[in-house]
Amino acid sequence: MTTPQWNPAQYLRHAGHRLRPFTDLLARVPDPPGARPRVADLGCGPGNATALLAARWPTAHITGYDNSPEMLDRAHTEHEGPTDGGGRLDFAPADARTWTPDEPCDVLVSNATLQWVPGHLDRFADWTAALNPGGTFAFQVPDNTDAPLHALMRDLADTPRWKSRLAGVLRRPDSVHTPGVYLDRLARFGLATDVWQTTYQHVLTGEDPVLDWVKGTGLRPALTTLADDPEARDAFLAEYRDLLRTAYPSAPYGTVLPFRRLFAVAVREV
Template sequence: MTTPTWDPAQYLRHAGHRARPFADLLARFPEPPGGRPRIADLGCGPGNATALLAERWPTAHITGYDNSPAMLDKAHTDHEGPTAGGGRLDFAHADLNTWTPREPYDLIVSNATLQWVPGHADRFADWIAALAPGGTFAFQVPDNIDAPLHALMRELAATPRWQGRLAGVLRRPDTVAGPGAYLDRLARLGCATDVWQTTYFHVLAGEDPVLDWVKGTGLRPALTVLADDPEAREAFLTEYRDLLREAYPSAPYGTVLPFRRLFGIARTGR
């Protein structure tokens, strides 16, 4: 899988739909211990979801971590600084393949990021060990790698025209585990664990909205590889667009994108 180059503006074009699963996860969080919680947001992107944490806990010191300079620049510009309740929101570079907390956190959360981190479940033990007593680790990941938008992307990339440039570039089908595997991993680490799935039926507006959606996320590795060849990039997008139009037909009220997501919350008993 190629490390993608991110485009904050493209990602934020569907910010409302993308933020809804995080808001649903946030609604299930237990309250952190203490009056000024320390919170880490792993894979904060442009910071719009991180800002929801500051709204929920305005006294907290919250740090969003990401490995994309473009996303961090957007987060610094739009969201960094003191919060209404005397807390603080800041952002820093981190690679989640190796990031290990240097201080105790009351809450470590990751929203729609871990699917980009191979073997991410192996990092859970280090992150949970860094939680303060009664602290919480929570995450949400897309769980739709078998959906047409991903399957068609992979099938197209494997055709003779594209396989020479795109073989091994896209996310593999095993980048997200099943809910039972996550529950077992977290429970064996001594956590009280809650894992569930939800399928959202997003009604998207505009021309080719599913293509527009995936250009901000799952398609980024292919767009990164083809960035130096605009003609090839547009040819690939045209072929993929035509496949998506058939798989996700438009209706008078918009285009429906079913999107399954997986959620996990693990609370320590220490």
């Protein structure tokens, strides 16, 4: 899989839809003990979701971590600084494949990131070991690699025209595990664990909105690979666009994008 180059502006074009799963996740995260919790957001992106953590825990010291300079620049510019409750929101570079907390955490969250981290199950031991008593590890990931959105992209990349350029570039179908696998792994650490799935019916508007959506996320590895060949990039996008138009037909009120996500909340007992 190619490490994608991220475009914060493209990602944020559907910010309302993308934030909804994170707010649903936070609704299930208990408040940590202590007046000034330490909170980490792994894979913070442009920081708009991290800012919700500051609204939830205004006295906390919250750090968002990401490996994209473009995303961190946006986060620093728009969200970093003191919070209304006397806490602080800051951001730092980190790679989820190797990052380990350098101090105990009260809340460690990850929003739509772990699907990009091969072997992320093996990172759970280090991350959960850093939780203070009463602390929580919570994450959500897209759980729809079998949906047309991704299946058509992979099938197109595997055609003779594109295989030599895009073989092995896109996320694999097994980049996210089943709910039972996550439950078993986290519960074996002695954490009280809740895992569930939700399928959102996003109603998107505008011209080719499903293509516009995926250009901010799942399509990024292909766009990064073809960035030095604009003609090839545009040809691939045109072929993929036509496939998406058939798979996700428009209606008078917009285009429906069914999108399944997987959630997990694991709490260390006090």
